[in-house]
Amino acid sequence: YVNIYLFIFVTVYTAAAVPLANLKDNPHFTDLSYDDGKAWQMEDIEELSNINSFSEVSRNPENNRYLLYTRRNPDASQTLRPGNSNSITLSTFNVNNPVIVIVHGWLSNQHTDDNIFLKDTFLAKSDVNIIVMDWSRLASSGYITAVAGVPAVGRGLGQFLNFLNGVTGVSFKNMHLIGFSLGAHIVGIAGRELNGAVARITGLDPAGPLWNLNSNRLRASDAVYVEAIHTNGGALGMGIGTAIADADFFVNGGNNQPGCLTPICSHNRAWEFFGASVSYNHLLGRKCSNMLQVTLNSCRGEVLNMGNDDLNKKGTGIYRVNTQRGYPY
Structure with missing residues (x-):
């Protein structure tokens, strides 16, 4: 098959373009988007993955960058390098503080809004080590290629965190891994690489296309406690x-x-709700017996706070959360 990338901006259409309705009627295509919300992309889901792109990530996980922010350097990151202990010991990393890892989604990078917002929110709340993982080298590929490379990226993150533990002694029980969209599956695989030892994983609207039956998707056993925040599911x-x-x-x-x-x-x-919950811990979920109750807004079970930064959080089941239209929701 031939790779096809048709970038369609929501306010720009040309007379020569294929009608959007015709594309949507083609079962080979699916609606996808930039995770930073800037544009739409229609991508052929029969795209052949770019083998060179993700096989190189498999061979060389150092293509992924680990960028440290603390209250001593809240705006200018320090790069932590796998296999280079000096990059960690000479940094502002504080072994006594929790480790918060943030992983972006497709077509994003260290500078996209979700990373900046969550980094600033956590540092305003408490003294923590923020590690933003930039996997933009692969994330900038076509969606099919990015999906194929997610397992290698996740394993690389897990191996880096194991190295961080070996150099500093920081406990996995003091780590919270947070991933948005494709990043949610990456942090799940990282947790799996560490045998589920990290304290907590939060998946922010884990990516749906090509993941419903994918064995590499985020799952409950990837950490001591795994939470998923769903905001744009459905067909x-x-x-x-x-x-x-x-x-x-x-x-x-x-x-x-x-x-x-x-x-x-x-x-x-998803990341906006989560950031607000870190600041205010005010979004309450009501436990549901089934998804019909979720849809009908008829859940009457126990209450569990959604999100927040509690490393010792526990909970099971499905919950409905109702919010307002604007921040802090």
């Missing part, structure tokens, strides 16, 4: 619409978010 959603974690929160039903007119907006709400 046409960008997130996975089913329960996959210890605790799964379906916000406003889990498909479309108040104040959003596009799937991109609803997808991005």
